[in-house]
Amino acid sequence: xxxxxxxxxxxxxxxxxxxxxxxxxxxxxxxxxxxxxxxxxxxxxxxxxxxxxxxxxxxxxxxxxxxxxxxxxxxxxxxxxxxxxxxxxxxxxxxxxxxxxxxxxxxxxxxxxxxxxxxxxxxxxxxxxxxxxxxxxxxxxxxxxxxxxxxxxxxxxxxxxxxxxxxxxxxxxxxxxxxxxxxxxxxxxxxxxxxxxxxxxxxxxxxxxxxxxxxxxxxxxxxxxxxxxxxxxxxxxxxxxxxxxxxxxxxxxxxxxxxxxxxxxxxxxxxxxxxxxxxxxxxxxxxxxxxxxxxxxxxxxxxxxxxxxxxxxxxxxxxxxxxxxxxxxxxxxxxxxxxxxxxxxxxxxxxxxxxxxxxxxxxxxxxxxxxxxxxxxxxxxxxxxxxxxxxxxxxxxxxxxxxxxxxxxxxxxxxxxxxxxxxxxxxxxxxxxxxxxxxxxxxxxxxxxxxxxxxxxxxxxxxxxxxxxxxxxxxxxxxxxxxxxxxxxxxxxxxxxxxxxxxxxxxxxxxxxxxxxxxxxx
Amino acid sequence: xxxxxxxxxxxxxxxxxxxxxxxxxxxxxxxxxxxxxxxxxxxxxxxxxxxxxxxxxxxxxxxxxxxxxxxxxxxxxxxxxxxxxxxxxxxxxxxxxxxxxxxxxxxxxxxxxxxxxxxxxxxxxxxxxxxxxxxxxxxxxxxxxxxxxxxxxxxxxxxxxxxxxxxxxxxxxxxxxxxxxxxxxxxxxxxxxxxxxxxxxxxxxxxxxxxxxxxxxxxxxxxxxxxxxxxxxxxxxxxxxxxxxxxxxxxxxxxxxxxxxxxxxxxxxxxxxxxxxxxxxxxxxxxxxxxxxxxxxxxxxxxxxxxxxxxxxxxxxxxxxxxxxxxxxxxxxxxxxxxxx
Numbered sequence: 001x002x003x004x005x006x007x008x009x010x011x012x013x014x015x016x017x018x019x020x021x022x023x024x025x026x027x028x029x030x031x032x033x034x035x036x037x038x039x040x041x042x043x044x045x046x047x048x049x050x051x052x053x054x055x056x057x058x059x060x061x062x063x064x065x066x067x068x069x070x071x072x073x074x075x076x077x078x079x080x081x082x083x084x085x086x087x088x089x090x091x092x093x094x095x096x097x098x099x100x101x102x103x104x105x106x107x108x109x110x111x112x113x114x115x116x117x118x119x120x121x122x123x124x125x126x127x128x129x130x131x132x133x134x135x136x137x138x139x140x141x142x143x144x145x146x147x148x149x150x151x152x153x154x155x156x157x158x159x160x161x162x163x164x165x166x167x168x169x170x171x172x173x174x175x176x177x178x179x180x181x182x183x184x185x186x187x188x189x190x191x192x193x194x195x196x197x198x199x200x201x202x203x204x205x206x207x208x209x210x211x212x213x214x215x216x217x218x219x220x221x222x223x224x225x226x227x228x229x230x231x232x233x234x235x236x237x238x239x240x241x242x243x244x245x246x247x248x249x250x251x252x253x254x255x256x257x258x259x260x261x262x263x264x265x266x267x268x269x270x271x272x273x274x275x276x277x278x279x280x281x282x283x284x285x286x287x288x289x290x291x292x293x294x295x296x297x298x299x300x301x302x303x304x305x306x307x308x309x310x311x312x313x314x315x316x317x318x319x320x321x322x323x324x325x326x327x328x329x330x331x332x333x334x335x336x337x338x339x340x341x342x343x344x345x346x347x348x349x350x351x352x353x354x355x356x357x358x359x360x361x362x363x364x365x366x367x368x369x370x371x372x373x374x375x376x377x378x379x380x381x382x383x384x385x386x387x388x389x390x391x392x393x394x395x396x397x398x399x400x401x402x403x404x405x406x407x408x409x410x411x412x413x414x415x416x417x418x419x420x421x422x423x424x425x426x427x428x429x430x431x432x433x434x435x436x437x438x439x440x441x442x443x444x445x446x447x448x449x450x451x452x453x454x455x456x457x458x459x460x461x462x463x464x465x466x467x468x469x470x471x472x473x474x475x476x477x478x479x480x481x482x483x484x485x486x487x488x489x490x491x492x493x494x495x496x497x498x499x500x501x502x503x504x505x506x507x508x509x510x511x512x513x514x515x516x517x518x519x520x521x522x
Numbered sequence: 523x524x525x526x527x528x529x530x531x532x533x534x535x536x537x538x539x540x541x542x543x544x545x546x547x548x549x550x551x552x553x554x555x556x557x558x559x560x561x562x563x564x565x566x567x568x569x570x571x572x573x574x575x576x577x578x579x580x581x582x583x584x585x586x587x588x589x590x591x592x593x594x595x596x597x598x599x600x601x602x603x604x605x606x607x608x609x610x611x612x613x614x615x616x617x618x619x620x621x622x623x624x625x626x627x628x629x630x631x632x633x634x635x636x637x638x639x640x641x642x643x644x645x646x647x648x649x650x651x652x653x654x655x656x657x658x659x660x661x662x663x664x665x666x667x668x669x670x671x672x673x674x675x676x677x678x679x680x681x682x683x684x685x686x687x688x689x690x691x692x693x694x695x696x697x698x699x700x701x702x703x704x705x706x707x708x709x710x711x712x713x714x715x716x717x718x719x720x721x722x723x724x725x726x727x728x729x730x731x732x733x734x735x736x737x738x739x740x741x742x743x744x745x746x747x748x749x750x751x752x753x754x755x756x757x758x759x760x761x762x763x764x765x766x767x768x769x770x771x772x773x774x775x776x777x778x779x780x781x782x783x784x785x786x787x788x789x790x791x792x793x794x795x796x797x798x799x800x801x802x803x804x805x806x807x808x809x810x811x812x813x814x815x816x817x818x819x820x821x822x823x824x825x826x827x828x829x830x831x832x833x834x835x836x837x838x839x840x841x842x843x844x845x846x847x848x849x850x851x852x853x854x855x856x857x858x859x860x861x862x863x
Binding site: 310329330331333334335340342347348349350351352353354358362363365366369372373374416 | 726730731732733735736738739742743745746747748749750751752753809810
């Protein structure tokens with residue numbers, strides 16, 4: 001691939017100092033970048049780095065707080081996705097099912113955009129519709145059952161329909177968010193062929209993916225976002241460096257105080273999350289903080305879901321405190337002292353209009369209940385105590401959760417489960433949407449309260465992982481593939497293990513596994 | 523752009539505080555104004571007897587509305603309550619008039635029938651995963667149809683001719699009729715007493731008990747409630763059973779007041795009850811189903827209708843007035859509250 005930057009002097013898209021804040025958190029901070037015609041730009045960033053906000057701004061579904069957007073040398077203000085679409089910016093979002101209309105046929109889905117045009121014909125001409133759809137599908141080399149309802153298609157075919165729809169709009173900038181997530185290898189190869197084709201016709205493509213192999217195949221250069229800021233631009237050959245930039249530079253060094261691991265609390269043996277995935281073991285010890293890390297989509301959450309009774313493993317045995325144990329629901333898991341704070345606070349932990357007090361006491365309301373009635377005083381006292389112990393900043397315990405910052409909300413969620421004093425506490429990405437200060441405080445709280453229980457934290461961020469872990473498990477393809485003790489682990493080792501491409505992975509993994517095995521048997 | 527930062531200004535303007543007060547107390551003011559207006563326009567309105575007749579007229583609808591409030595609290599909706607009340611009227615009448623049994627079995631069998639419909643609703647929603655509105659709409663039609671079968675579609679009255687040609691020999695027992703017609707100390711109608719007690723119990727349940735709190739948690743975010751260990755399915759089922767039981771109780775009061783098993787008696791109740799519960803969203807700015815609001819909603823509509831009737835407003839204006847109050851209340855709840863943010 002030739003260097004496209006030199007070829008095209010005039011950028012198609014010019015983003016200047018774009019900033020966006022949501023409430024107390026800053027999603028984007030003065031981001032500037034250029035995208036030229038006929039190039040594929042990879043956009044990299046960890047969870048919460050601001051990728052999706054940037055995409056939304058480009059696609060017109062989010063109006064930035066500050067900054068400028070230029071298309072073809074003209075300043076633009078997008079009021080809606082439609083106005084972005086008018087200048088040729090088309091975004092294909094990661095959620096495949098957001099892009100299809102159930103109940104319509106495959107052909108109708110392919111032509112949805114045309115059908116939505118106000119100048120489209122009032123009457124549907126079935127024959128013409130099929131012809132148009134057939135020509136779109138043929139132009140992309142797709143064979144689709146055009147007259148079937150879209151529900152008959154699998155995820156991969158739906159993804160192809162959504163992509164074909166976008167291609168048919170003749171975009172000038174096409175934004176693809178994890179387009180290969182649902183595709184098999186052969187289909188992904190076909191997609192790359194289509195992308196090459198578009199690029200040769202002068203279309204710019206912004207490609208978001210965590211699959212390094214994809215990026216190496218299609219990207220001309222990479223732009224990296226971290227914590228809402230531009231963390232660098234890299235050429236195609238520098239992709240490993242780009243991944244390291246995505247994972248971030250080491251923060252100030254943090255003193256690691258090891259905790260002695262106690263007896264085994266929870267063990268998962270010879271487990272397979274799904275029938276096709278690799279088998280693995282997992283053991284959690286009392287007093288120890290274990291971090292499950294791995295790139296997005298590695299299957300970290302799925303492992304925690306098995307332990308919390310939300311998902312049944314295909315194979316494997318589970319023991320809690322040495323006794324065979326099988327939770328069939330979150331309720332059963334909680335009863336036995338296994339707690340889980342799910343990843344997305346707003347949709348999985350918080351209840352719409354519940355106050356701090358109600359949110360905090362929800363799982364263990366029995367403690368403050370006599371004869372079925374809630375003892376207000378006892379509840380308030382416990383909440384006050386927890387607010388003080390965790391340093392939650394709030395004007396009172398009856399304020400709505402929306403009045404708290406992300407960090408304080410997360411402390412409430414943490415405090416909720418600390419109230420239970422369980423055997424196992426699992427937290428999925430507890431630092432998401434939490435500012436740096438609160439991050440550190442929550443990490444400290446987790447470590448200082450870890451005695452007497454086993455703690456499992458899911459965390460994709462290297463620095464956060466190193467800050468709180470006693471032991472780190474690397475997850476890839478729904479299985480734990482490597483294990484590192486925190487003591488003596490360098491950041492670089494962990495980063496290279498995380499960024500390891502599939503080709504080099506096996507070698508690394510074998511050598512890494514030697515260490516933990518010997519430790520576990522000791 | 524810069525203008526969006528202006529919206530974030532933290533100083534609460536006077537107009538904003540007024541808006542907040544309007545959202546919170548708006549409907550209570552309206553109720554107060556209505557009371558003042560009618561007592562000035564028609565002094566007879568304020569007589570104890572008339573006030574209790576307002577309460578009596580509202581008691582049955584309020585019972586059903588309290589039931590639907592419970593299902594709304596878990597994030598659902600029960601459209602079958604009117605049909606269940608009508609069924610309860612028919613069951614009680616059938617048991618007493620056709621079978622010739624007493625008041626106690628009539629009450630118990632009616633309530634059991636209601637509970638059964640509640641279980642059906644809950645099962646459809648929880649186990650079959652039918653959306654709540656569709657499930658209860660289906661069971662509404664089912665129940666409306668089922669209650670017509672034993673009598674061949676006719677109303678049940680004392681001395682009626684049965685499909686076999688015999689004459690029905692039973693009658694409504696005096697004890698049963700007293701539920702709907704008697705007055706305590708010659709002033710407080712028994713239905714008003716029953717509804718007041720039920721309202722107090724529902725209020726206590728939703729506001730003060732653990733299960734009530736979990737009802738709201740399920741209604742607010744079912745997934746989060748499940749992850750926090752709430753027995754979501756069991757409590758949703760419970761809400762539908764309680765709702766159907768309250769609807770049955772409402773039907774019993776209606777049967778006792780009418781003294782006959784009128785097939786069309788329960789039809790108008792659903793919409794009135796739903797309306798009352800929805801108006802309740804706006805009371806005290808709750809923005810959620812709540813027992814106190816539901817009661818105020820039912821009272822508001824009943825007072826308005828009673829006053830208008832005394833002022834000789836035409837009967838056909840009733841639905842218009844109810845609709846107006848409901849739309850205003852929904853504006854208070856959703857429109858203004860949204861703008862105030």
